[in-house]
Amino acid sequence: MSPDLSIPGRPSSIVAGDALPVLSRQITQQMIDDYANASGDFNPIHVDPEFARTGPFGRTIAHGLMTLAFAAQMLNAWSEGTFDECGEIDVAFIGPVFAGDVLTISGVVEEILSHEGRAAARVRLKCEAGERQVLAGTAMQPLESIGKV
């Protein structure tokens, strides 16, 4: 039997199957360079087209952590900023993101469950560059924090 995760007097407004907002970004070399400047990660595979031409992808790729930053932005938009306060994310970087790609990030609430004694939504993330999946994983968001239990 499933645990009762409801809080009396508060309506349930997030349910399994809910779609999260879609964040879309056109990735440019300038964005990758800006992220390198912000993070201090000047690995030539990201910022040196000449070097990257000889590498496994034949051209520069965006930082995986930059893609993760976009995923966090989408989760914060959905959770009204509470992802920043108590969210969790667990991802694998499974494909490169190139300058020129249009990155789309979204997710679906997979399950409402009890996580460390709190009601939480487990979200299956969806992150694609064009037709290619570039990131796979889940996020966990406690629901009490956003008043949506």
Next chain:
Amino acid sequence: MEPFQRYDEVEIGDVYPTAPLTFEVSAAVVDGFLAATGDGTGLYARESDNRRAPSMMASVYLIDLLMARRSPPGGIHAKQAIRFHRPLAVGETLGIQARVVDKYVRKERPYVVSDFEARGSDGGLAASGRITSIWGKDR
């Protein structure tokens, strides 16, 4: 000392850096991050008295942490798990440190798994998580 650490020198239990790395969540660092990634949420407005910083500033301080590990160039960031324990404020200082918790070879690729913690000046956790990297070629 070699400029980078070899895979066979990495041991489970290694802590890096030996003393926690200091990371200041300065307005300049936050602005640089937001300039690169945008802010579609409006959560981090400059005008705010108690200005909040994106928790995913972790994607910046984790780079500093990985550099402290002295891994060779050409490595790949394979997986990342992060848990946020509280919001971040512009102006605060974090102490960041990691510990190697596993290493293994899969499909001829050498992996290193580390758990990290970012703590505020009061010692409380701001963020924690796990980094899984494929080690770059070291020979």
